[in-house]
Amino acid sequence: MGAAAGALAGIVLVSCTSVVVGSPTPAPATTSSSANPPGGGNGEQGLPARPRELRVDGVDPCALLTPDQQRELGTDRQPSLADEPDRLGNYACDYNRVFGAAGYGYSVIPVPQQGADTWLTGKYNVVVKVVRVGEFGAVETRLPGDHDLACNVVVDVAEGQSLDVQFTLITAGAMTLDQLCANAKKGAEFAVETLKTLR
Secondary structure: OHHHHHHHHHHHHHHHHHHHOOOOOOOOEEOOOOOOOOOOOOHHHOOOOOOOOOOOOOOOHHHOOOHHHHHHHOOOOOOEEOOOOOOOOOOOEEEEEOOOOOOEEEEEEEEOOOOHHHHHOOOOOOEEEEEEEOOEEEEEEEOOOOOOOEEEEEEEEEOOEEEEEEEEEOOOOOOOHHHHHHHHHHHHHHHHHHHHHHO
16 A cells, blocks of 8 residues: 555656656647637736736645545545655645555645746647636646646646646556546646635
8 A cells, every 4th residue: 555655656756757858849739719818817828817816835735635625536645745846846745546446646736936828838848738727727738649647737826826736647547648637627626726715
């Protein structure tokens, strides 16, 4: 059981690293015709104008999914900070499931140094799509090719800041990539709702 949790944490860490490291190859961005409404915000970057600022400075990532939300997401481990920070020095909180037919985990990372629009610049070698998380714009990122272990949803919560939620699968083949991304989006929706109560 401890080995499974450790393996999951390793996959989360590796997949986070692999998402952000890559050649500066432009990735296709999918936006809808309503992705640039008037009213400011990040409309000019391909993201809809945000309804309000939800800054993530000093936010505890392990406070972003409530116990009720964790139960609804099916996690069965106590949330814990990742052993290592990401490339910007931020620590994720991991919410994992190790029992049942499929093992998986959510990693929630407040990112006060970088906005979600960074993922639309072509700087990272990922496939991106603009989505909505509640009232907020977000960028879904997937690794190119036949990778079906992780999907990220990066929410545009404030100017120059974002909230990154990654869903990682430990049981290979248990879900499709579309299901992984749907789960990442659900986790992001919960995290944004909780962030509203903290801000």
